[in-house]
Amino acid sequence: MAPPPKERPPTQKKLQIEAAALELFARKGFAGTSTKQIATAAGVAEGTIFRHFPPKKSLLLRICRPFVVEVVAPMASRGLESLVGADYDTLGDFLRALYADRRALTEAHPRTFRVLLQEASLHLELRELLREVFDRHARPHFERQFDALRDKGQLRRDVDDANLLRMIMATFLATAAFSDLVARSDATDQSQMLAMLEQALAPPP
Amino acid sequence: MAPPPKERPPTQKKLQIEAAALELFARKGFAGTSTKQIATAAGVAEGTIFRHFPPKKSLLLRICRPFVVEVVAPMASRGLESLVGADYDTLGDFLRALYADRRALTEAHPRTFRVLLQEASLHLELRELLREVFDRHARPHFERQFDALRDKGQLRRDVDDANLLRMIMATFLATAAFSDLVARSDATDQSQMLAMLEQALAPPP
């Protein structure tokens, strides 16, 4: 048997390139960032970028893919099978656990999050990646969890799964996105959003 | 007295340029659209674009500004002083009226909406425009309405105005944005979103 192909560890320069590209894509957009700017910011020669990431777009994907996998799929999170596998007695428990986990990721990678948000609507590859990872790794678990919570009377029955998801994602996104655009969101803001969201999803009285 | 400067009506070609730019910006982003593409799509010479919109970015602003003014400011909407001035007996009434109005605008100008969404995070001018128009024309009326609804026991008191606004905007944006990205949202979806939103904002039992 042939030995497994050696996954060489990424070079120092390669990592510098990724970091610089991330920073610039977040600030000025993918199309608004030139490879020269990336090279300068990364402290490498322009040619080096193309040694590692031909063509330019592969750099965008290289930056986004791991993040998408990690942030979109609850399964992918390290040791978080618990999150999804677990049974939650109340809707609030579920939402808070979910939020804490997602929030940790977007806070750990705020620029990646921003790049993804900005570029998703312009690049088919990103949208397909998002949908594929979500449908495969996230949606089934959400639906299972929704069913369980409905059985416990914790979740309203008059709203489709898709709209529940949309409401959850919108609230999460809003908390994250508007925190850049409008104002910093602190712990108080976050718990208020969660309280509203919980009530939104709870069965009507 | 100096005669007032003659505001010449916009040329036919100028309108064609705006229309073509809107279409292309929405599809491929501002930075991803060249002025040559715009010229071709508009059926004019490239030089004509810069006669009317020097530099390129002013074309983006020309497209976005009227929309921002109209869509962000409830006051600005034609004949909608009623919306803001009126007293609503229930939270649901207010939300439905607000939604119907905003929705009408974003559905009337879906591409402008999309351009604004895509470019706002990349262009300081757009963010400042948004904030300025919102702070001037929208925020005060929302806060007045919130106060009135709280007095009637229709609105929860444990959430800040800013977070209420964020929740509302997130829900509206989600309904609009995901309808492009993820799936068409129909009347059922919309009423479900509104039902959730109403419950989210209602005072806790």
Added chain:
Amino acid sequence: MAPPPKERPPTQKKLQIEAAALELFARKGFAGTSTKQIATAAGVAEGTIFRHFPPKKSLLLRICRPFVVEVVAPMASRGLESLVGADYDTLGDFLRALYADRRALTEAHPRTFRVLLQEASLHLELRELLREVFDRHARPHFERQFDALRDKGQLRRDVDDANLLRMIMATFLATAAFSDLVARSDATDQSQMLAMLEQALAPPP
């Protein structure tokens, strides 16, 4: 007999265009000045320039030609036949009279003078104009004057007419040109230059 073609007096706008072009040509050069800039500075529409001066270069010639004729040819100066026709007893008298006259002209039209200086080396038409006017109207009178002064023992005999002219022109030009470039030249400077020039041209002791 057909009536002589009516020389319409130049329009107000035409004069504004000439004035604006002169100013801009002097500051930024002919090639560095656009017709749009001229139009703006003149307060006319761009098309108006081409009604009066098609093509652009004719504007340069329109500005330079009258000046060349007036300043290069002592004959042309109003009432200055005296200058050239007169007999001067001393070299100094001749130089001072010549200088006073030329200086008056370049000081009256400093920007035209500058434009001519700047553009002469780039435009064949200007050089030909200069040479033609000079050879026709100036050179003969200078040579006649030189002869007269040599007869009176006022002018050195060991230097060709061409080099005498060059020395005179260089000194005059230097006084004028360096006054812009290096420092303002006042009356003292001018009389010192004239003193040096007189001594330069005088017969060696």
Added chain:
Amino acid sequence: MAPPPKERPPTQKKLQIEAAALELFARKGFAGTSTKQIATAAGVAEGTIFRHFPPKKSLLLRICRPFVVEVVAPMASRGLESLVGADYDTLGDFLRALYADRRALTEAHPRTFRVLLQEASLHLELRELLREVFDRHARPHFERQFDALRDKGQLRRDVDDANLLRMIMATFLATAAFSDLVARSDATDQSQMLAMLEQALAPPP
């Protein structure tokens, strides 16, 4: 210790670009020469010009600066400390030595000289460069030499240093400049100009 930044030797193509630009600037002026023309004449791609000289104006400065330093500053000339350091017994010796040296330089780089002459009045950077180099490297030595010559009774005392300089420069420039513009100047012309200049600067009888 940080290694000294490696000054890479100029590329072959870079030198070709400089040479082509010099040729074209001299013939058609800076503003009248397009980068495309330079690229064609140099046999390189247009982009290559901007690799080495962004923006275009830096190419003009790159051409002029070394020349200015060399030609304006007597000190800078190789081995010419003698020129400035030396004592001259007569004014004529000084002028001839000075002229021979400057003339050698302008004849070695006639096109650079022409470009400088043409563009100095249009580009502030060039004027500042000229003045700075002159004030720093030339003026003090001239003034020292003037003093020495005055002590020897070789130089007139009734004319300011500034005007002496102006007279010298004007005569030199005239010999050089008019040789392009008007006619070739040969050895006879040059010695006649020097004779006149010597007499101009000598103390009056």
Added chain:
DNA sequence: TATGAATGAGTTTTCATTCAT
């Protein structure tokens, strides 16, 4: 692996000029 010179196609923008009004 890393470099940076080189490129050709493309970018935004400016230009002198024309023309219908």
Added chain:
DNA sequence: TATGAATGAAAACTCATTCAT
């Protein structure tokens, strides 16, 4: 006479990418 919209060509400059070293 005067305008300014319109243009096609060309301007300066940028781009992603290739390649010899």
